[in-house]
Amino acid sequence: MALTTAVHVLVFTLLYVAVVLGQKGWGVTYSTQSICALKGSTVEVSCSYTFPSGTVKSTYWFINSNVNVNLIGYSDYRGRVTYRNHTNNNNTLIITDLRQSDSAQYWFRFITVKPGNQWTGTPAVTLSVTGLQVGGTPATVTEGQNVTLTCITSCPLTDNPTCIWYKKNVTSQKASGQSYSITNITSEDSGEYYCVAQNIYGRPNSSTVSVDVQYSPKNTSVSVSPSGEIVEGNSVTLTCSSDANPPVDKYTWYKKPVTSPKASGQSYSITNITSEDSGDYYCEAENKYGRLNSSSVYVDVQYAPKNTSVSVSPSGEIIEGSSVTLTCSSDANPPVDKYTWYKKTVTSPKASGQNYSITNITSEDSGEYYCVAQNKYGHLNSSPVSVDVQYAPKNISVSVSPSGEIVEGSSVTLTCSSDAKPPVDKYTWYKKNVTLTKESGQSYNITNIKSEDSGEYYCEATNAIGNRSSDLICFLVLGKQSYEMLVVGISVVFLVLILCLSGFICFRQNRKKAPKSVSDVKDKSDNEQGNANPTYSNISSVSMTSEKRDQPDDLHYTSVDIHRAKMQEVPLYSTVQPQEQDEDVQYAAMKFNPPSSATQPVTRRVEEEPSVFYSTVNNPRTKMTRTQQGQNQEDLNTTRLEPRGPEHNKP
Ligand SMILES: *[C@@H]1O[C@H](CO)[C@@H](O)[C@H](O)[C@H]1NC(C)=O
Ligand SMILES: *[C@@H]1O[C@H](CO)[C@@H](O)[C@H](O)[C@H]1NC(C)=O
Ligand SMILES: *[C@@H]1O[C@H](CO)[C@@H](O)[C@H](O)[C@H]1NC(C)=O
Ligand SMILES: *[C@@H]1O[C@H](CO)[C@@H](O)[C@H](O)[C@H]1NC(C)=O
Ligand SMILES: *[C@@H]1O[C@H](CO)[C@@H](O)[C@H](O)[C@H]1NC(C)=O
Ligand SMILES: *[C@@H]1O[C@H](CO)[C@@H](O)[C@H](O)[C@H]1NC(C)=O
Ligand SMILES: *[C@@H]1O[C@H](CO)[C@@H](O)[C@H](O)[C@H]1NC(C)=O
Ligand SMILES: *[C@@H]1O[C@H](CO)[C@@H](O)[C@H](O)[C@H]1NC(C)=O
Ligand SMILES: *[C@@H]1O[C@H](CO)[C@@H](O)[C@H](O)[C@H]1NC(C)=O
Ligand SMILES: *[C@@H]1O[C@H](CO)[C@@H](O)[C@H](O)[C@H]1NC(C)=O
Ligand SMILES: *[C@@H]1O[C@H](CO)[C@@H](O)[C@H](O)[C@H]1NC(C)=O
Ligand SMILES: *[C@H]1O[C@@H](CO)[C@H](O)[C@@H](O)[C@@H]1NC(C)=O
Numbered sequence: 001m002a003l004t005t006a007v008h009v010l011v012f013t014l015l016y017v018a019v020v021l022g023q024k025g026w027g028v029t030y031s032t033q034s035i036c037a038l039k040g041s042t043v044e045v046s047c048s049y050t051f052p053s054g055t056v057k058s059t060y061w062f063i064n065s066n067v068n069v070n071l072i073g074y075s076d077y078r079g080r081v082t083y084r085n086h087t088n089n090n091n092t093l094i095i096t097d098l099r100q101s102d103s104a105q106y107w108f109r110f111i112t113v114k115p116g117n118q119w120t121g122t123p124a125v126t127l128s129v130t131g132l133q134v135g136g137t138p139a140t141v142t143e144g145q146n147v148t149l150t151c152i153t154s155c156p157l158t159d160n161p162t163c164i165w166y167k168k169n170v171t172s173q174k175a176s177g178q179s180y181s182i183t184n185i186t187s188e189d190s191g192e193y194y195c196v197a198q199n200i201y202g203r204p205n206s207s208t209v210s211v212d213v214q215y216s217p218k219n220t221s222v223s224v225s226p227s228g229e230i231v232e233g234n235s236v237t238l239t240c241s242s243d244a245n246p247p248v249d250k251y252t253w254y255k256k257p258v259t260s261p262k263a264s265g266q267s268y269s270i271t272n273i274t275s276e277d278s279g280d281y282y283c284e285a286e287n288k289y290g291r292l293n294s295s296s297v298y299v300d301v302q303y304a305p306k307n308t309s310v311s312v313s314p315s316g317e318i319i320e321g322s323s324v325t326l327t328c329s330s331d332a333n334p335p336v337d338k339y340t341w342y343k344k345t346v347t348s349p350k351a352s353g354q355n356y357s358i359t360n361i362t363s364e365d366s367g368e369y370y371c372v373a374q375n376k377y378g379h380l381n382s383s384p385v386s387v388d389v390q391y392a393p394k395n396i397s398v399s400v401s402p403s404g405e406i407v408e409g410s411s412v413t414l415t416c417s418s419d420a421k422p423p424v425d426k427y428t429w430y431k432k433n434v435t436l437t438k439e440s441g442q443s444y445n446i447t448n449i450k451s452e453d454s455g456e457y458y459c460e461a462t463n464a465i466g467n468r469s470s471d472l473i474c475f476l477v478l479g480k481q482s483y484e485m486l487v488v489g490i491s492v493v494f495l496v497l498i499l500c501l502s503g504f505i506c507f508r509q510n511r512k513k514a515p516k517s518v519s520d521v522k523d524k525s526d527n528e529q530g531n532a533n534p535t536y537s538n539i540s541s542v543s544m545t546s547e548k549r550d551q552p553d554d555l556h557y558t559s560v561d562i563h564r565a566k567m568q569e570v571p572l573y574s575t576v577q578p579q580e581q582d583e584d585v586q587y588a589a590m591k592f593n594p595p596s597s598a599t600q601p602v603t604r605r606v607e608e609e610p611s612v613f614y615s616t617v618n619n620p621r622t623k624m625t626r627t628q629q630g631q632n633q634e635d636l637n638t639t640r641l642e643p644r645g646p647e648h649n650k651p
Contacts, residue, residue, distance in 0.1 A: 025052035028108050028121020036128045036155035037098050038197060040204035045093040045125050047108045054112040059085065061093045063104045067120065076101065097202075098129045130154045132197055132206035141185055142289060143215040149180040151195040151206060161197040168192035168208055187213050187245065216290025217244040222283055222297040231377065232303040235271040242285035242292065249287050256280040256296060275301050275333065304378030305332035310371055310385045319465055320391035323359040328382060330373035337375050344368035344384055363389045363421070392466030393420035398459055398473045406449060407478050414444040416459035416470060426462040430469075431455050451477045 031046040049059075060070040060083065071081045077095065084092040091110075095102060105124035111117070135152045138145075151163040164173050165180040168191060174180065182189050192208040220242040230236055240251045253263040256279060262268070270277055280296035308330040318324050328339045341351040344367060350356065358365050368384035396418040406412055416427050429436040429444045432455055436444070446453055456472040 025050060026119045028110075028119060030108070030121060030125050032125060033123065034126045034128075036130060036153070036157055038153065038157065038161075038204040039098055039100055039129050039131045041098055041197075041199070041202045042094065042096040043098055043102075043127060045106055045127070046090065047092075047121055048088070048090045049108070049110050049119065049121065050089065051110070051112055051117070051119065054114050054117060056089070057111045057113050059083065059091050059108070059110045062107050062109060065105075065107075067107075067109060071095075071106075095127075100129050100131070103127055103129045128155050132195060132204055134193060134195060134206050134209040136179070137209050137211060141211055141213045143186055143213055145185050146181065146183045147185050147189075147211065149182075149193055149195075149209065149211075151178050151197065161199045163195045163197055165193060165195050168194065182211075185211075185213050187215050187218075187243075189213050190245075212245070214245045214289060217242040217248055217285035217287060217292040219243045220283065220285045220292045220294040222281060222294050224297060224299065230273060230299060230301050232274055232301055234273050234301075235269065236273050236277075236299065238268045238270075238281055238283070238297070238299075240266050240268075240283035240285060240294065242294075244285060244287045244289075246287055248285040250285075250291075252284040252286070254282055254284070254293075256282070273299075273301050275303050275306075277301055278333075300333070302333045302377060305330040305336055305373040305375060305380040307331045308371065308373045308380045308382040310369065310382045312385055312387065318361060318387060318389050320362055320389050321360055323357060324361055324387065326356045326358075326369055326371070326385070326387075328354050328356075328371035328373060330380065330382075332373060332375045332377075334375055336373040338373075338379075340372045340374070342370055342372065344370070358387075361387075361389050363391050365389055388421070390421045390463075390465050393418040393424055393461035393463055393468045395419045396459065396461050396468055396470040398457065398470045400473065400475065405478055406475055408450060409448055411445060411447040412449055412475070414446075414457060414459070414473065416442055416444075416461060418461040418468070418470075420461060420463045420465075422463050422465075424461040424463050426467075428460040428462070429457065430460065431457050449477055451479070453477055 028047050028049045035043060035045065037043040045061075049056075060072065061081075062069045062071060063074075071077050071093070072083065074081075080096050082094040082096075084094065086092070091108060093106060093108070105126050107120050107122065107124045109118065109120040111119075130153045133152045133154075134149050136148045136150045138147065141147055149165065162176060163178050165175040165177075167174055170191070174193075180193070180195070190211055190213045192210050194206045194208045196203050196205045220240065223239050223241065224230075225237045225239065238253070240248075240253070242248050248266075251264060251266045252261045253265075253268045254260075255262050262281075268281070268283075278299055278301040280298050282294045282296040284291050284293045286292075308328065311327045311329065312318075313325045313327065326341065328336075328341070330336050336354075339352060339354045340349045341353075341356040343350050350369075356369070356371070366387055366389045368386050370382045370384040372379050372381050396416065399415045399417065401413045401415065402410075414429070416429075418424055424442070426440060427442050428440055444457070444459070454476045456474045458470045458472050460467055460469045
């Protein structure tokens with residue numbers, strides 16, 4: 001079967017078969033009796049003939065035992081047959097482009113001039129025309145196998161032609177030789193192969209053979225459709241593709257980090273996708289030769305901010321003066337690109353940025369805060385957090401009950417009030433600078449009051465943050481008998497006041513505003529040194545005084561003293577010197593109620609006395625020991641005067 005014999009002809013290796021010579025010297029000798037030739041090639045058959053005498057008239061070849069069919073004129077062989085006459089009674093038949101149908105028996109016949117003298121050489125020459133075939137292809141070829149292709153014919157060829165191997169659609173030759181071995185075959189070796197038997201008479205080719213190299217999945221990959229950004233609510237399809245032969249018959253989907261299958265099928269669709277669907281997806285492709293996982297594809301589901309919240313740092317209570325940072329956090333994809341801060345009830349934003357810091361926080365900063373987180377898909381408000389600024393007591397004041405004059409033997413209640421957060425948990429009462437240790441409630445009761453109880457009182461309010469003291473409240477206890485004098489005193493004072501307001505009595509002071517703190521007072525005092533001289537407006541109190549005057553200074557006057565450079569006091573005097581005389585000391589409670597409270601560090605007691613307004617009624621028989629100026633009033637009836645703030649500044 002192998003291509004071991006010559007492709008075409010035989011002419012040169014004639015084996016002159018002993019031919020039966022005809023009677024009387026007639027005979028034909030063929031060079032061979034049997035020839036196997038390749039389809040498409042050329043065959044030559046020779047013979048020599050003998051005859052007793054005479055001259056040969058004609059020679060020809062015929063087939064199919066039909067002596068009347070000269071091959072030259074036979075349509076099936078038209079153009080493909082040539083006879084070659086040689087001189088020494090030698091003849092050759094040449095058939096080109098052999099066809100399978102040329103397989104037949106071929107006879108040579110010659111005729112001499114003498115009629116009836118003709119001869120056919122028998123037995124005939126047998127010609128077999130065969131196709132070239134490729135053998136050796138296994139039923140299935142898988143990658144890594146060794147495959148040998150062989151050029152084969154159905155009968156032994158008489159020559160050893162050169163076989164050349166070609167891959168179809170690839171024009172260059174792959175190899176030469178009867179066999180072609182492909183070791184460690186790969187998918188690229190798939191294709192159609194044929195061989196060509198090359199010789200001088202032609203290039204007969206073989207039929208093609210298909211080599212189909214099968215392999216397990218390769219290059220498994222995932223594609224996402226639609227491409228581009230994926231937003232919550234979208235539908236997304238993942239498609240698995242893989243190069244495999246035979247094609248993939250099973251796809252399995254996984255989502256990291258879970259290793260159990262999530263779905264099967266070449267496509268995996270997620271409708272109404274949510275942020276929980278974000279993650280790394282990959283697929284496994286499988287055919288009968290194996291399986292392969294793709295690399296993973298990250299599905300990034302984007303969404304508007306969620307779970308916006310505010311945290312406060314430091315946590316715990318917030319004390320006035322400290323710093324607080326509010327931090328907004330939100331889950332968003334892409335991350336929040338804009339944070340806005342609001343305080344409830346305030347419509348305009350307070351700040352922007354993820355952190356909002358309030359330094360030196362004050363009680364006005366107390367309130368509910370929230371933030372709004374925004375990315376390109378939307379925004380979300382946090383729920384509000386409350387910032388509750390705590391502070392030491394402020395605006396501490398003392399009220400006296402009952403109001404009005406205090407007469408010996410009556411009862412008085414002092415009540416301390418203040419603004420504090422958390423609320424005041426302890427009140428301490430002082431008389432002058434002496435602690436009234438027994439009394440620590442918000443109210444301080446004095447029953448059966450005596451003149452010794454006169455004095456300056458103040459309270460100190462304490463909460464968890466600190467403590468502060470009220471201004472002094474001074475009250476004087478009136479003797480019972482001086483009540484009438486008190487009435488007179490009050491009348492005088494009111495008169496004086498009315499006169500003042502009417503412009504008869506003028507005084508000026510530059511005190512525009514109550515000092516807020518001790519240091520403020522000092523500053524003001526320094527500035528106002530030049531104006532610190534007392535201004536007196538004296539009037540003759542015609543209606544109130546009698547004709548008799550006992551003393552040179554027995555004048556009726558209202559004095560206003562804004563001297564305060566040294567003592568930080570702003571006393572206002574209204575001094576009336578009546579001529580009546582009473583033995584008893586006559587006091588009226590005076591409330592010192594300057595507009596501000598001490599704002600010294602909360603743990604320190606305010607040493608300086610605050611502004612004090614005095615109104616005194618001069619009484620020659622009594623001695624007012626508690627005078628701030630040490631001036632020459634000897635006898636005073638002091639009455640209560642409620643300061644009216646700015647009104648005192650009016651000319
Ligand atoms: C016929 O002639 C050819 C060429 O001369 C020669 O090679 C061949 O041997 C001859 N055949 C016979 C049978 O004599
Ligand atoms: C293929 O041929 C190579 C080299 O001839 C040899 O090493 C290898 O073992 C063969 N493989 C198989 C599967 O026969
Ligand atoms: C070879 O080429 C022909 C035509 O050019 C085409 O039809 C055929 O599919 C090709 N075969 C291969 C295996 O590429
Ligand atoms: C077979 O081919 C594969 C891929 O080209 C290669 O990795 C492998 O080493 C080869 N094996 C042999 C035995 O040559
Ligand atoms: C073989 O040769 C014939 C004729 O030349 C041609 O038609 C055919 O396509 C060839 N086959 C191949 C596989 O090349
Ligand atoms: C793998 O597959 C992708 C898509 O199917 C293709 O673009 C790429 O060229 C392939 N790579 C290889 C090495 O085959
Ligand atoms: C593909 O991944 C899955 C899950 O991790 C695993 O069970 C399987 O063995 C992997 N397949 C291959 C071929 O590695
Ligand atoms: C999509 O999912 C959300 C949350 O699960 C749901 O509220 C909404 O109705 C769904 N929309 C559709 C069209 O199914
Ligand atoms: C804090 O605020 C108070 C009142 O506004 C101010 O007096 C004080 O100087 C501020 N302290 C600092 C450190 O800014
Ligand atoms: C009270 O204050 C006066 C003068 O301001 C002072 O001399 C005295 O020592 C103080 N007493 C106490 C107990 O602090
Ligand atoms: C003080 O007096 C008021 C009313 O007179 C009374 O309600 C209060 O309980 C008294 N406080 C003390 C501490 O005695
Ligand atoms: C050889 O040639 C053929 C045609 O080419 C003729 O038909 C034959 O008659 C001829 N034979 C001889 C003996 O001349």
